[in-house]
Amino acid sequence: MAHMTYIEAIRSAMLDAMTEDESVIVLGEDVALKGGVFLATEGLLERFGERRVIDTPIAEISVVGLAIGASLHGLKPVAEIQFADYILPAIDQILNEAALFRYRSNGDWHCPIVVRAPFGAGIHGGLYHSQSSEALFTSTPGLKVVIPSTPHDAKGLLIAAIRDPDPVIFFEHKQLYRTVRGEVPDGTYTVPIGKAAIARSGTDLSLFTYGLMTHYSLSAAEQIAQEGINVEVIDLRTLYPLDKAAILESVRRTGKALIVHEDNLTGGIGGEIGALIAEHAFEYLDGPVRRLASPDVPPVAFNDDLEMGYMLNPAKIMAAIRDLAAY
Amino acid sequence: MAHMTYIEAIRSAMLDAMTEDESVIVLGEDVALKGGVFLATEGLLERFGERRVIDTPIAEISVVGLAIGASLHGLKPVAEIQFADYILPAIDQILNEAALFRYRSNGDWHCPIVVRAPFGAGIHGGLYHSQSSEALFTSTPGLKVVIPSTPHDAKGLLIAAIRDPDPVIFFEHKQLYRTVRGEVPDGTYTVPIGKAAIARSGTDLSLFTYGLMTHYSLSAAEQIAQEGINVEVIDLRTLYPLDKAAILESVRRTGKALIVHEDNLTGGIGGEIGALIAEHAFEYLDGPVRRLASPDVPPVAFNDDLEMGYMLNPAKIMAAIRDLAAY
Amino acid sequence: MTENNSPVILDTLPRHEALGLSTDQVLAALRGMMLARAVDDRLWLLARQGKAHFVITPAGHEAAQFGCAWAIRAGHDYVVPYYRDMALAMALGQTPLDMLRHAMGKPGDPASGGRQMFGHFSSRALRIVSGSSSVGSHPVHAVGLALAFRAKGETDIAAITFFGEGATAEGAWHEAINFAGIHQLPVVFVCENNQYAISMHQRKEVPVPDVATKAAGYGMPGLIVDGNDIFAVYEAAQAAMIRARSGDGPTLLECKTYRYRPHSNADNDMKYRTAEEVAEWRERDPIKRLERYCLDQQLTTSEQIALDETAIRSEVDQATVAAEQTPNPLSDSLFDHLYGEA
Amino acid sequence: MTENNSPVILDTLPRHEALGLSTDQVLAALRGMMLARAVDDRLWLLARQGKAHFVITPAGHEAAQFGCAWAIRAGHDYVVPYYRDMALAMALGQTPLDMLRHAMGKPGDPASGGRQMFGHFSSRALRIVSGSSSVGSHPVHAVGLALAFRAKGETDIAAITFFGEGATAEGAWHEAINFAGIHQLPVVFVCENNQYAISMHQRKEVPVPDVATKAAGYGMPGLIVDGNDIFAVYEAAQAAMIRARSGDGPTLLECKTYRYRPHSNADNDMKYRTAEEVAEWRERDPIKRLERYCLDQQLTTSEQIALDETAIRSEVDQATVAAEQTPNPLSDSLFDHLYGEA
Numbered sequence A, B: 001m002a003h004m005t006y007i008e009a010i011r012s013a014m015l016d017a018m019t020e021d022e023s024v025i026v027l028g029e030d031v032a033l034k035g036g037v038f039l040a041t042e043g044l045l046e047r048f049g050e051r052r053v054i055d056t057p058i059a060e061i062s063v064v065g066l067a068i069g070a071s072l073h074g075l076k077p078v079a080e081i082q083f084a085d086y087i088l089p090a091i092d093q094i095l096n097e098a099a100l101f102r103y104r105s106n107g108d109w110h111c112p113i114v115v116r117a118p119f120g121a122g123i124h125g126g127l128y129h130s131q132s133s134e135a136l137f138t139s140t141p142g143l144k145v146v147i148p149s150t151p152h153d154a155k156g157l158l159i160a161a162i163r164d165p166d167p168v169i170f171f172e173h174k175q176l177y178r179t180v181r182g183e184v185p186d187g188t189y190t191v192p193i194g195k196a197a198i199a200r201s202g203t204d205l206s207l208f209t210y211g212l213m214t215h216y217s218l219s220a221a222e223q224i225a226q227e228g229i230n231v232e233v234i235d236l237r238t239l240y241p242l243d244k245a246a247i248l249e250s251v252r253r254t255g256k257a258l259i260v261h262e263d264n265l266t267g268g269i270g271g272e273i274g275a276l277i278a279e280h281a282f283e284y285l286d287g288p289v290r291r292l293a294s295p296d297v298p299p300v301a302f303n304d305d306l307e308m309g310y311m312l313n314p315a316k317i318m319a320a321i322r323d324l325a326a327y
Numbered sequence C, D: 001m002t003e004n005n006s007p008v009i010l011d012t013l014p015r016h017e018a019l020g021l022s023t024d025q026v027l028a029a030l031r032g033m034m035l036a037r038a039v040d041d042r043l044w045l046l047a048r049q050g051k052a053h054f055v056i057t058p059a060g061h062e063a064a065q066f067g068c069a070w071a072i073r074a075g076h077d078y079v080v081p082y083y084r085d086m087a088l089a090m091a092l093g094q095t096p097l098d099m100l101r102h103a104m105g106k107p108g109d110p111a112s113g114g115r116q117m118f119g120h121f122s123s124r125a126l127r128i129v130s131g132s133s134s135v136g137s138h139p140v141h142a143v144g145l146a147l148a149f150r151a152k153g154e155t156d157i158a159a160i161t162f163f164g165e166g167a168t169a170e171g172a173w174h175e176a177i178n179f180a181g182i183h184q185l186p187v188v189f190v191c192e193n194n195q196y197a198i199s200m201h202q203r204k205e206v207p208v209p210d211v212a213t214k215a216a217g218y219g220m221p222g223l224i225v226d227g228n229d230i231f232a233v234y235e236a237a238q239a240a241m242i243r244a245r246s247g248d249g250p251t252l253l254e255c256k257t258y259r260y261r262p263h264s265n266a267d268n269d270m271k272y273r274t275a276e277e278v279a280e281w282r283e284r285d286p287i288k289r290l291e292r293y294c295l296d297q298q299l300t301t302s303e304q305i306a307l308d309e310t311a312i313r314s315e316v317d318q319a320t321v322a323a324e325q326t327p328n329p330l331s332d333s334l335f336d337h338l339y340g341e342a
């Protein structure tokens, strides 16, 4: 057990996975000599050498495409996209190639790659260092999408993703990198992909969220508890495939559902979750399914006021909880 | 007024728009000499010459990127992506460039382009000539997404898209090209972007759909009327921004909602619509919000059995209607 | 063989012997190319009959594909092909029945179990890598494989990938060959230049007369060969594969050839090229050319070739019947092979 | 001027006169480069003070940018820059206050109204095109503009786009220059080669020693100049722009230079290069070099330059105060300019 930050947990996952399994390699822009722009891969080059820790040119199609090719010969590549905002050039390789290799070859080939990318706003990143890109990856069968919110889950889920026989898109909220610390086991362990976690159990209302918003939601839930509102916070952790059982079980208990995400309201994963609940937990609902998310404008203006105007925060979440609880 | 097929309506929209406005140009792979692989642009080269009808190399980033650049100097480019399955290489240009030009420059620049792409399954296209790609474009503010289902709407909406000052993604279901005919006015006219249409009014249940599924749903509605179930069919026509008012107005009247789309169930636009209803029409619901869509596997295997197993049809839709009506 | 070993005499060695190819290899290639052509003809017939939904043709490309196949160690080197490469897949060991099942979307289709349109050749056993239909998206997988050889410290192995000249306009193609050049990886890039991308002439796709010219900007040699001359193709491909396997880096090999049939059964090529142009290129048919060579060199006889043609026809007939009789898979296989066991 | 016009004598003409540049132009460029450097220095200070969240530097690139600016008709030719081009934006007419407001995300930021991070220079009036941060995604917009000139039948106009050597690895860059080559469009591609892409040395980004080598594969001339010699840059850029404007086609121009500061205020360059290397390149400072030229040619005096430096410092001070005093926009402008009026 060690007490570490989120990014240290990410680094430790790669370090331990690479130590344990020679077939794990890391590639991406600035990941070797510099150790990544957020230093997630710092120290890996010195430890494993340039055959396994590879600086790639600024060419995202190839960052993912090379990982795919290498995986076909038995490697387990972990590709880093420097910012989620720049995953778009690689999306043909992810959705049309990696996700479909197994299905299109009737199981003859498969593609065990991990694509890591820092996402999310709040660090004055402007329109192109702030995006939440997860919604682009939650409609493609063959893919898995993971977004951990704690150091413990970050390490366990990243190791699970590396061992997974299929492509996993792994988003890390860049605001969590250095602001969140927690206990993390030594050595390799896994947290199962596809399972949500009850981050806080409650009885009055189910709040479904992930990433940075898990922390904002927990703090909102703690504060609002003093008003006698007892909120259950579900950290989804995996967005594709969603843990339907956990989602429905919780809302059937509490009768109310609030979905919170940093991604834009329209087209975010909240729609899928809301529709699941409206279809499969309809009889249990004591109120409308509410969504609280960023407004439908590009994420996110550089100017401080505009950034604050865009971003959610615990106060906004508390207001939404109050409102739904009072329904 | 002329009686024409869906693809003739598309062609006539481009012909009339180019005749009326010199700044309209067409570009894409095989669009000039061959007139497009589906012949949507046939005759345009002869009529307008190679400065306005441009064969591009097989390079989708540039197909869209060139359109963007040309639009900055006052042109209104209509770019064709040969199949929606191949729009992925261009997605960075669409989501990060075209959609954000106006916002990121605080209104100084804007980007009036149209990107046309045939989509959808049922023509033995296998995994890469069958995809429904719309869900990738319905979470990006700045963009508009249009999917007409009739020749009349196809022409009117395409002309509206060409005149629109912002980027519009225009999906055409390739199965409709030659199977659907209808009355189409001569000359230019527009159908408003952002407005759904009541394709069939009914009282018992609201069915929300678009594209080919509009026709399957209408035939299902007609047949099931004999069983005394009176279905209202809403043709969404625009998926982004959604016509929330029309959706909520209808479901508040009927009390029941069924969403039907060819896209995969999970992550399709049905989630957004279901969530909207569950939040804003909750008090009016007499039953769960149901979604009927393609199963969560890649669209769509080449083999006839597998293709039929994947695709929706009027019978499957009737079953879903019966089931919800009986709730 | 002669006692005298002056270059002059050596020059008179038959080309295949000078290249170290046995008579059996040459005759096998001739028969293989004839067989591939016969299967292609059959596929177009089946398409007209509505028994195959989609056909895409290698006709005209056979020498480029068989010439390269000679330089590939099947099942050892990785092959990352494109939809034009049916003759290549057959040269590497796939059968007419494999192709017919693939074209009819039948179970037993080794490429995809009836899931992909025809032209998506794949076999893990033969190390033929599954591809999408997305033009230019696959060469980067060959480069990734080569990166894996290096990461694992494997030598004496190479990856070879095939594409049309039109594909060189794709960003994905650029990123692939650019990376191979930066790291001098063991990859061979083969451009089957048939001068058209569906309807678009090379002038509209490639800014220079020869695709091979691009090699200089990627830090690798660019070779141009007559793609209808199987020996010229083999000589260049063999050199490139040996260069790659011995760690000396990648090569871009351009085979100039022509596509005899329309792009696919959905295309009408008379909209963008003339019957005269097609006829003129058919004069240079790579199969006829190898046949003439074999006769000139007396490696076989016209009688033998006639016999082969008959044998090939019945082989294709039998394969067709077998393929047609294969029952369709049940649609409950729809969910198979979506994910593996975590 | 001399009566005698033998080449020998002509050779002794001062370089700027030989290039048709007036003394005023040269002195304006020197002062502009000094001003740009002073603004850059100020931005780094403000970043350390937490008053600017993000800074990215042109220091070292000033000659490349001012040399090209001489060849651009501001407000006529289109300019598609990248984040490194602050000196270019200033050479084309943007002010220190524009830059400071942009860096502080203030209203009145002409680039984005406080929406984009610093480095996204834009002005419709100056025909400086708004860009994203996505490396390599913008040259295709310059090519699209050139396509529009042709579609509209406009001549005597060109588009010029700027990027780093690292951007040449992007598929989007390839598709852009490839299309320009195919259609021989009026575009000039300027590579500001500073040998690094953040931490990655050119060896890891470009497979050949000179980016200009790639031009041959795109059917256009490739020029290499010393990016620290403003006259060499201008001579090449002017030739390329004239070539483009007169319909003779595109050019790839590589300016060899160096970035003096870390990639941005978020970067630590000592992880990937040595202080010695930086110091060595600072010896070749393009501003000092032009200053020496002006003194040698007696276009100005060291006293005058000292006066200029003081004037520049106070100009930047005043701009800083003005920028800091600009109130932040109200967050209710959040929804402005999302869509236009249909």
Ligand SMILES: Cc1ncc(C[n+]2csc(CCOP(=O)(O)OP(=O)(O)O)c2C)c(N)n1
Pocket: B029, B058, B059, B060, B082, B086, B089, C084, C133, C134, C135, C136, C163, C164, C165, C166, C167, C168, C192, C194, C196, C197, C198, C263
């Ligand atoms: C990304 C993408 N864009 C467009 C297409 C449609 N398409 C299929 S084959 C083809 C032409 C390819 O030409 P070339 O690369 O020269 O190969 P050839 O067919 O001539 O052998 C095109 C445009 C596609 N399959 N993928």
Ligand SMILES: Cc1ncc(C[n+]2csc(CCOP(=O)(O)OP(=O)(O)O)c2C)c(N)n1
Pocket: A029, A058, A059, A060, A082, A086, D084, D133, D134, D135, D136, D163, D164, D165, D166, D167, D168, D192, D194, D196, D197, D198, D263
């Ligand atoms: C598509 C994309 N990938 C990665 C990045 C992160 N990034 C920003 S600048 C940069 C280096 C660019 O180097 P170069 O093109 O040589 O320009 P320079 O900064 O050296 O002037 C990188 C990798 C990005 N902004 N966009």
Ligand SMILES: [Mg+2]
Pocket: C164, C165, C166, C192, C193, C194, C195, C196, C197, C198
């Ligand atoms: Mg071709």
Ligand SMILES: [Mg+2]
Pocket: D164, D165, D166, D192, D193, D194, D195, D196, D197, D198
């Ligand atoms: Mg650089």
